Amino acid sequence: MTVFKGMGWAKKLLDKSKQKLSKIQLQRLTAKMRVIPAALTKEQLTSSTHKAYKAVILHKWNIAKTVSVLSVVTAVVWSGNVYVEANMAQIVHVSINGQEVGTVKDKSSVEQFVAAKSKELIESNSDMHVVVKAPEVTFTDERVFMVETSDQEVMNKLGTAIFAQPVGTELVIDGKPVGILKDQATASLMLDQIKSSAVEKKKDSSKVRVLSATPSEPVGEVELQKVDFVQQVELKDIPIQPQDMVNPEELRKKLETGDVQPIKYVVEKGDCVSCVAKKFNIPKQIIYQNNPWIVDDMIKAGQQLDLTVLQPTLAVRTVEKLIEQQEIQYDTEYQKDDSMRLGTDQTIKAGKNGLKKVIILVTKINGLMIEETVQNEEIIQEPVKAVVRKGTKVIKGEGSGKFAWPVVSSSISSTFGYRWGALHKGVDLTSPNKNIMASDNGKVVYAGNKNDGYGNMVILDHLNGYKTLYGHLSRIDVTVGKIVEKGEKIGFMGSTGDSTGVHLHFEVQRSNTPENPLKYLNR
Known part of the structure; x- marks a missing residue:
């Protein structure tokens, strides 16, 4: 049994029971109660104390009911949380x-x-x-x-x-769009085909031969050093419509030919290769290249020539390294002998030609040679000098057999051999010094213009089986029949006839057959 410290506390408890007390508040309130021994009898309690006791008993019952309700609510809330969490x-x-x-x-x-x-x-x-x-x-x-x-x-x-945007590769040449292809791979393949075609044309042109060519002058080993385009080529990916694309084969043909129509010409009586070239103002090389059946410059009336000069939109430049072995003509030492008749000689020691390896860089555009440079010469075998006894009475104008460079400080711009679809019968020389000199003693047998591509030219007969030819002169300083000495001035360098620039075309002929002048000229 429980009693309170006084009626004040009992009354306070009764008043609080009417309110919604929290569990903690109730604990604090009951802590102030004092527990007395259970031996006290009911009669010992005053009437007021008995009332307070009843109030406490009633309040505890209310607390019990409240706790029960809270327990049920807590269980419901916990169950709800589990359900919500399970459905998140x-x-x-x-x-x-x-x-x-x-x-x-x-x-x-x-x-x-x-x-x-x-x-x-x-x-x-x-x-x-x-x-x-x-x-x-x-x-x-x-x-x-x-x-x-x-x-x-x-x-x-x-x-x-989400959608698909068609994209094409635009080919731009020197800043100008020329066509749209499917993609970069297609465009690159077409460009490679154009390069390959130019290289194949180069190979085909080397098959042309001239009957007068000496068998000792074969076409040497050729190494392709570089293949590129003259123009600037760009590939750009751009948005397109499907109808904007062009056929790669049609675009390739257009780029290679420039849409130029073929030109055919029927040879007339009196025509020659250089005459036709001059008539149509085209290089002779075009005629040789387009008509590989021409042999030794021989064409006949009624034959048809292809004179088409392509004007490609895209020009292919090739650089080739040509390695040739060339003979070096031996020198002859003459020992004069008064006892021998004029014009007779006697070989004391036979001569032997030497051999040299020549490296030449040839630059071509679309198969046409633009530049040729001698890169290096290497002596493989030195020539052996011949010794010949001759009569002391020398015929005026007779050559010594040893040739000098006809131009001082010259550079070789084109060598002897198959360079233009046919045999280039001499060497082309350029120099700041434009004076042309006789390569050996000789007699002038021609001085003029034959209209055969050489322009103004001089031919010297050295009266020993050799002749030399000097072409494209701007001025001729000798006349037919004149005897000239080695080193004597005979003319002035020019660009007359079939020429693409100021230079000297120099030939050495032995028994009227052209030979490589570099056999006789050494640095």
């Missing part, structure tokens, strides 16, 4: 270009859809190069209670936002 899910908000379009269960499904759609667009446009344009897709994660996602709606909106 992770969803993903999907935005296209910053605008939300719906929610999905997993962003990987969106990524897989974009990849599959892109693949489908590329495969359905296999006949052209396309770039798939996809919008910017962003994701925001959220945990929510029992919400349905809109996966299909999101996919539908994404499907309409």
Whole structure:
């Protein structure tokens, strides 16, 4: 049995029982009560104390009921939390270009859809190069209670936002667009084919031969050093419409020919190769290249010549290294003998030609030679000098058999051999010094212009089986019949006749057959 310190506390407890006291407040209130021995009898309690006792008993019953209700509520709340937690899910908000379009269960499904759609667009446009344009897709994660996602709606909106843009490769030459191809690979293949075609033309032109060529002058070993385009070539990927693309083969033909129509000419009586070249103002090399059946410059009336001069939009430049072995003509030492008749001689010691390796760089554009440079000469075998006894009575104008350079400080711009689709019968020399000198003692047998491509020329007969020819002179300083000495001035360098620039064309003929002048001229 419990009693209170006084009626004040009992009354306070009764008043508090009418309020909704918290469990903690009730604990604090009851802590102020004092427990007395249970031996006290009911009669010993005053009437007021008995009333207070009843109030306490009633309040405890109310507390018990409150605690029971709280326990039930707590159980319900806990069960609800478990249920809510069990039905919470992770969803993903999907935005296209910053605008939300719906929610999905997993962003990987969106990524897989974009990849599959892109693949489908590329495969359905296999006949052209396309770039798939996809919008910017962003994701925001959220945990929510029992919400349905809109996966299909999101996919539908994404499907309409992804599209294929056709892209072509534009070929630009010297800043000017000339055509659009499917892609970079197609354009590069076409350009490589143009280069290969130019190299094949170079090989075909080397098959031309001239009957008068000596068998000791074969075409040497050729190494292709470089193949490129004269013009600046660019490839640019640009958005296009399918109808903008052109056929690679048609574009290639246009670039190689410039859409030039073929020109045919029927040879007339009295025509020659150089005459036809002059009539149509085209290089002789074009005639040789287009008509490989021409042999030794021989053409006949009624034959048809292809005189087409292509004007390609895209010009191919090749640089070839030509390695040749050339003979070095031996010198002859003459021992004069008064006892021998004039014009007779006796060999005391036979001579022997030497051998040298010559490296020549040849630059061509579309198969036509533009520049030729002697890069190096290497003596393989020295020549052996001949010793010959001759009569002391020398015929005026007779050559010594040893030739000097006809131009001082000269450079070789074109060598002897098959350079222009036919035999180039001499060497071309350039020099700041334009004076032309006799290469050996001799007699002038021609001084003028034969209209055969050499322009103004001089031919010297050295009266020993050799002749020398000097072509393209701007001025001739000798006349027919004149006897000249080695080193004597005979004319002035020019560009007359079939010439592309100021130079001297110099030939050495032995028994009227052209030989390589470099056999007789050494640095």
